[in-house]
Amino acid sequence: MAAPERNKRCGASSALLLFSVFGSSLGLFSGGDALKRKLSVEINPGAPAPPPDFDLLHVRAVGDNDTLHFLLCSQGAPTLLLVHTNTTASAIKVNWTQLEDRNHDGGLWVEPESSVLYSTALIFSRLLEYDDTNNTAEPSDFLPPYDLQDAVWSRLNLSGPDALLCGAVANGSVCLQLSVFEMEGRGLSLPRLLHTANSSQLSVKLDGLSPRSNHSRFLLELQTVGGAYPPSKVETRQSIDDEFTPAIFKVSLWVPSANGPDVPAFLQWKPVAYRQPDPTLEDATPCRNSAPLPQSSEGAAVTSGLIRGFFTQTEAFGLNVSFGLAGDPFYHSTGFLHWTLLLGSGSPPVDSLSPLVVSVMAFGLGMPTLLLLIGGIYVCVRKRAATVVYEQIN
Ligand SMILES: *[C@@H]1O[C@H](CO)[C@@H](O)[C@H](O)[C@H]1NC(C)=O
Numbered sequence: 001m002a003a004p005e006r007n008k009r010c011g012a013s014s015a016l017l018l019f020s021v022f023g024s025s026l027g028l029f030s031g032g033d034a035l036k037r038k039l040s041v042e043i044n045p046g047a048p049a050p051p052p053d054f055d056l057l058h059v060r061a062v063g064d065n066d067t068l069h070f071l072l073c074s075q076g077a078p079t080l081l082l083v084h085t086n087t088t089a090s091a092i093k094v095n096w097t098q099l100e101d102r103n104h105d106g107g108l109w110v111e112p113e114s115s116v117l118y119s120t121a122l123i124f125s126r127l128l129e130y131d132d133t134n135n136t137a138e139p140s141d142f143l144p145p146y147d148l149q150d151a152v153w154s155r156l157n158l159s160g161p162d163a164l165l166c167g168a169v170a171n172g173s174v175c176l177q178l179s180v181f182e183m184e185g186r187g188l189s190l191p192r193l194l195h196t197a198n199s200s201q202l203s204v205k206l207d208g209l210s211p212r213s214n215h216s217r218f219l220l221e222l223q224t225v226g227g228a229y230p231p232s233k234v235e236t237r238q239s240i241d242d243e244f245t246p247a248i249f250k251v252s253l254w255v256p257s258a259n260g261p262d263v264p265a266f267l268q269w270k271p272v273a274y275r276q277p278d279p280t281l282e283d284a285t286p287c288r289n290s291a292p293l294p295q296s297s298e299g300a301a302v303t304s305g306l307i308r309g310f311f312t313q314t315e316a317f318g319l320n321v322s323f324g325l326a327g328d329p330f331y332h333s334t335g336f337l338h339w340t341l342l343l344g345s346g347s348p349p350v351d352s353l354s355p356l357v358v359s360v361m362a363f364g365l366g367m368p369t370l371l372l373l374i375g376g377i378y379v380c381v382r383k384r385a386a387t388v389v390y391e392q393i394n
Pocket residue numbers: 064065
């Protein structure tokens with residue numbers, strides 16, 4: 001009676017080991033998010049006529065019980081505003097006279113006001129250029145900055161839920177492309193960022209600018225504004241997987257400092273830019289950000305019509321993103337830079353291990369496990385044979 005029981009246990013423990021190894025590797029594949037949002041897009045909602053010198057894009061992303069409103073505006077410095085509401089029926093209202101006259105608060109609001117869970121905005125305030133004579137990529141010897149609120153911005157160019165906005169700067173262009181998503185997915189070109197239905201993606205292109213020195217490098221100055229919890233600190237997370245963004249093992253996150261692990265909104269990017277429009281690995285140039293510093297909220301409202309129109313009491317933070325490390329080619333080598341970031345609500349998407357890496361790991365773990373299993377079965381069979389013989393003798 002004792003022998004078959006021991007055999008059962010023997011077989012069960014081997015199977016359990018095998019199951020747990022493959023089970024956990026399979027578990028890494030899943031984690032997909034089924035949330036699907038319904039998108040609708042409008043330009044200058046409710047305006048009697050398009051405003052003469054800017055556009056306001058509104059993308060409504062309706063979920064099961066909530067709505068994300070993404071607003072992109074080119075009045076002053078280009079600004080993306082995200083408002084998260086707790087109903088599917090919230091709406092954006094604009095008082096066009098007040099919004100066009102940039103001296104008034106309250107030109108833009110959400111109805112019902114009580115449905116607003118969180119709002120945050122990102123301002124592209126300035127483009128900075130410096131002469132890196134010694135090729136150290138330590139920003140100094142700055143040339144006069146380009147205030148992006150003074151650039152002439154094109155009309156918004158829409159294709160589906162994607163919008164393109166270009167400003168004339170330094171005989172070239174600074175272009176922002178906004179993408180809002182129905183569901184989880186990954187960008188098609190490098191850095192191939194993972195997004196969810198709760199995030200928007202902005203890609204920034206510095207195309208054909210005339211450098212004003214022989215060793216010019218550029219920085220982009222960004223500001224964030226938030227209602228209760230403005231994004232105020234940048235964290236860097238490590239990843240062991242670089243399959244989608246070759247050679248980059250880091251993700252940077254700009255989040256509010258209050259509120260523990262559950263952040264109401266985030267900005268996320270990989271610290272890399274690309275020097276070609278259709279980049280390959282060789283076109284990568286690392287980027288770095290300075291620590292976020294408190295900024296004047298009145299300054300932010302003066303810079304951006306959308307900030308003035310929507311926020312009454314705000315806190316603002318700002319940082320610089322610099323492109324290139326010591327020894328990297330200067331901007332004029334290709335005359336092009338492309339950087340991508342996400343702005344979203346809730347927790348930032350986390351790259352799970354890709355199927356390729358999982359297969360490699362499963363193989364690496366699976367082979368020894370298989371050998372263990374075969375060994376285990378062999379031992380069990382041997383023991384069983386020995387027991388049978390012993391019983392017969394008995
Ligand atoms: C959303 O609404 C549905 C139906 O009204 C409800 O069953 C569900 O629990 C809600 N989900 C959340 C996350 O509140």
